[in-house]
Amino acid sequence: MLYLDRSQGRMTNPTSLADFVLDRAEGTAKRHLLNAVHELQRNAWKDWEIISIEKPFVLEIGDELPPCVGVIDLLLKKGDKYAVVDHKTGRSFFQTDFFDPDRLQMAIYRKYVERTFSPQECLSFYDKYRWVNSLKRIRKPAFEREEIRLTNRNWDTTHRQLADSFHEMRSYYVKKQYPKDGNCFVCPYRDLC
DSSP: OHHHHHHTTOOOOHHHHHHHHHHHOOHHHHHHHHHHHHHHHHHOOOSSEEEEEEEEEEEOOOTTOOOEEEEEEEEEEETTEEEEEEEEEESOTTOHHHHOOOHHHHHHHHHHHHHHHOOSEEEEEEEEEEOOSOGGGOSSOSEEEEEOOOOHHHHHHHHHHHHHHHHHHHHHHHHTOOOSSHHHHHOTTTTTO
C-alpha cells in the first residue's frame, strides 16, 4: 500500500496503514505488524522511482531447462541504476529460515532485470523486519537493510545449480523413485516433481 501510493505520487496516511493491519490481524500478530508498519514508514526507500511492486516474471534460462518463475517484491530505479528489494520477516535476523541471504534467488532476480531493462547497474537488497512486541524496549534493531553483492560469477554458479537440480529431478522422474528423506522429503513441490 505504501509503495503503491508513492508510485502514484501520493503519500500514504500512516493511520490508514495501521487501520489496514488492525482490520486483518489479532493478538500478538497485530502488535508485530503495527511495529513492522512503523519501521517500514521510517525506512521506506526514498529518491528512487518505483518501477513495480510484487512483479511476477518468467526468466528463460535455456539449455533445455524449464524457465524460472518468481515475484520481485519491489523494483526501483535511479538514473541507469536498478535495485531489487526482497522483504523478509521473522523473529530474528540470525535465524536462517528467515534471513539467510539467498544468492540463488537474488541472482535470478538480477538476471531478469538485466535482460528486461538493460541497466548500467543492478543492486540487490533484503529489507528485513524482526517481529518485536515493543519498539521502545528493544536492544537490537527491528529493521535491517542488507545489500547482497553479486557478480557475473554468481550467475554462472546459479545456472549450474539450476541445471544440476533439474537433471536430478528428471532422473527421479525417469526412475520413478524419489528419496523418502532429506531435501525431497521437505520440498513443498515434491508431489509435482
